[in-house]
Amino acid sequence: MDKNTWNVSEEGANPRKRADGKESSPPQNSSDVDQTKRLRTTEAIVVPGLVSPALLVPGLAASPPKFVSLEEIMKAARDIDNMSLVHEIAVDSNFKLEKFEPPPNSLHKQVSETMHKAFWDVLTAQLNEDPPCYTHAMALLEEIKSSLLSLLLPQHTKLRQEINEILDVDLIRQQAEAGILDFPNYAHYVISVMGKLCAPVRDDKIKELTETKEIVPVFREILEMLKLMHMDMANFAISVVRPDLIAKSVDYEKAKFAEILKIQPDGLRLTREWVLKHLARLRESGVPQSSDDRETNIRNLVTRTMAEAYLELLEWDQDTPFPETVMMDAERFRSLGRQHARMVVLGAVLLTALSLAGQVQGSAAFKEKLRGHVSVLLEEANTGRDIERLIPNIEMQVVKDVEDFIKETGSVELTPENKETLSRQIREIGSSSHKIRQLVCSRVREFLHQSITSPTAAPQQVPPGLSSLRPELTATAGQFLHLVSHNRAVFGGYYHDMVAAAVP
Known part of the structure; x- marks a missing residue:
């Protein structure tokens, strides 16, 4: 890279003013x-x-x-x-x-911890010698000085001059050779400079450092803190x-x-197959021409083709490579696909429960409680098998919530027959061919389709029966639209050319 x-x-990062008049990085x-x-x-x-x-x-x-x-x-x-x-x-x-x-218990982590421990053990041993040896200590101070200087902005001229004067490597080396080096004093100075430069979120850590008395732990934490400060600076610059x-x-x-x-020879092969597959399906269904102008018809055909193509990404086969033009967002589309699948099951469960337990339909509080419970149970569902595995737990939770609500409100209790019917209907939602589940999926798909094809930013109407899914629908549609819009802006020309070349 x-x-x-x-x-x-870093020059673009605006420092914040502290009470002492110094400058530091922003929160x-x-x-x-x-x-x-x-x-x-x-x-x-x-x-x-x-x-x-x-x-x-x-x-x-x-x-x-x-x-x-x-x-x-x-x-x-x-x-x-x-x-x-x-x-x-x-x-x-x-x-x-x-x-x-590094992942816990990984070789990378073990090697990293071993190497770090070896360095600090050697530093401790050298400082405990009589007289002390400062070979490692000097290398450490040089690294710290370099790191501090790299955090400074162009306007930090006085502080830069101060650091160069106080952390003068040649002077410190002479002090070490003369046996008069005050190593803790340099540590305190470094901490004071870090306190002026750090973001407010690091203030508590700076306070901890000032209270640490043992010199080796202090310098170990200083290095870790400097790494965090560099990330803070970079992240602020990115913002x-x-x-x-x-x-x-x-x-x-x-x-x-x-x-x-x-x-790259034929670097759009997968993309072309993806686009032309949906174009063929659209033409088979019989798409009427909206204008006598060929270019206008092509543009309309591209819009409709790509809408179907983008929707397919939410149900993409895990074992099939993504098209080249969407591969940078592959994991995002997978994540949205999981959200979509969980949302469909949630909607099907809510519709089924509310239709079978008629006495709870008018309670907004019950709907929200049931939606929250089922959403939590579906959080770990990432595949169709996960949903099938979790359905029994959802079934028990729905029945319990309905019975609890009936007891609290003094409504007529569920008969054994009604309870069994409710359990069976929720259990059957585990099948992707379940009619209510397919109905919810179709309505969600229509909502998302409208979101990415609407020529205006007008709010979309929530599909009938899915008002309880409004938070999930709007969140998923917003993320989906954002990804689609950016992808279309970057690669829309390629999609247009592919469709145009395939249409006589």
Whole structure:
């Protein structure tokens, strides 16, 4: 990856003013983000959602294609990385860099912990010698000084000069050789500078550092803190440049993808198959021409074809590669697909329960309670098999909620026959061919279809019988529309050309 991609303009970050008149980095957003995929960099920073270059171009051979130089291939790989990063920032409002944590009990984690422990053990042993040895300590101070200086903004001229003067490596080395080095004093100075530069969210950690007396633990925590401060600075810089990046991301992704296609033989094969499959289905159903103008008819055909194609992504076969043009958002579409499946089952359960237990239909409180309980049970459902496995639990929960409501309100109790009917109907929703489940799926699909094809931003009407799903519907439709709109803006030209070439 091009290092310049990560060196997000620190000059663009506005420092905050502290009570002491010094400047420090701004606060960070602590909201959680989706972390379904990660890419580790040499700085141990994670980019949530970033995909592998190899996944973006399925046709890339194991060895360099004939007549294509290795330099061209490496450049294309870097372009994919850069395009993926820009895309992530543009489509994910919660995008931020995060510290990489190796999986527990992994070899990576064991090696990392062993190496770190060895360094700090050597430092402790050297400082405990008589007289103390400062070989490791000097290397540590140099690294800390360099890290501090890299956090400074151009306007921090006085602080930069101060750090260079106080953390003068040659002077410190002379003090060490003379046996008069005050190592703890330098630690306290470093902490004070970090306190001026850190984001407010790190203030408590700075306070802990000032209260730590043992020198080795202090410096170990200083290094960890500096890593976090660098991420804070980068994340704030990303938030500053995001509006401008979003405005330019479409043109940037278009240009980079065009460069990739120059060296990638038939780099749109999967996309072409995907688009033409839905075009064929649409033409088989008999699409009337809306105008005598061919170009107008092509545009309308592209809109309808791509609407069906995008909807298919919500039910995409897990074992089938995504089309090249949507591969950067593959995991997002998978996530939306899981949301869609859970929402359909939830809607079917609510419709069935409310229709069979007529005395609860008028209670908004009961509907909300039942929706919440079933939603929680469906949270871990990621596949059709998961839904089938969870249906018995949902069945018991629905029956219990209905019985509890009836007892609380003094309504007529469920007869054994009605209770059995309710249980059986909820149980049968586990089948994808269940009529009510298919009805809900059809209405949800129509709602999403309208959301991505509507020429205006007018609110869409919630489908009949699905008012209880309003929160899930609006959330899913909003995310889906955002992804589709960006994808259409970047790759719409390719889709248009594919349809135009296939229509006589």
